[in-house]
Amino acid sequence: MASQSDHIEKDSISKMEDGGASSVGAEGSRFCSATVVNCVQRLIAEAVGTFFIMFIGCGSIVGNMMHSTVTFPGICTAWGLVVTAMVYAVAHISGAHFNPAVTITFTALGKFPLKEAPLYIVSQLVGAIFGSGVLYLLLNPKPEQFYGTIPVGSVIQSFVLEIIISFLLMFVISGAFADTRAIGELGGIAIGATILLSCLTAGPISGASMNPARSIGPAIIMHNYKALWAYIFGPVIGMLAGGFTYKLIKFLDKPSQDVTKNSTFLKNI
DSSP states (O other), X not given: OOOXXXXXXXXXXXXXXXXXXXXXXXXXXXXXXXXXXXXXXXXHHHHHHHHHXXXXXXXXXXXXXXXXXXXXXXHHHHHHHHHHHHHHHHHHHHOXXXXXXXXXXXXXXTSSOXXXXXHHHHHHHHHHHHHHHHHHHHHOOOGGGOOSOOOSSOHHHHHHHHHHHHHHHHHHIIIIIISTTSOGGGHHHHHHHHHHHHHHHHHHHHOOOOOHHHHHHHHHHHTOOTTHHHHHHHHHHHHHHHHHHHHHHHOOSSOXXXXXXXXXXXXXX
16 A cells, blocks of 8 residues: 555656646647637738739730730739639638738728738738749740739829729728628629729729739749839829728718618628
């Protein structure tokens, strides 16, 4: 039969082991907390969504330049549809920014945490660069088949166009997607349609970027940085203006229940 001292020694050893395990568990939970995991998931969603937007959108441009089968309206449709698809795929995970200018605008409006904004922007840039890079490796386009954005006319003309169409896109995002009173199920379609229309209008002149990552990715991969500043600052300026303009008209005297009584499209069909 074990003595009392043996029992005490065994108890102390088990407590030390339990304490050590709980210490390791606490340390592990610090690095594997739900918050960190959730953040990583959202960053991956942003990178994957941006990757496919670049791969499909820029792929349609290269395909048309190589084989002349896609046509300009087809390119515009490809951009609009792939953005729509990615919005519906990951909006419930990451918010579906896919665009540094969108992230900057939401942050400036206080709708997105400042500490996460740089991480989102890096994820979007990584997705854009990888999408452009994979496309380059698969199709091996020539320098004249550049699938980035360069001005056809003057740089200032494209810069102003980028401000205008980026304003429109952010205005639609704010009204049709980000506003809780909007018909949420149709937000992705509204965003995709806006991109399609903007491409049809500004595409022949500026390339209709509306997204710094969309222009930076191909520029890095194909080493063509012509007028890149216009495609970085133009969308940021335009989207900030569009976001703050929508904020000015967002608050209505009309009661909230009157505004939202038809806000769910699926309940009415």
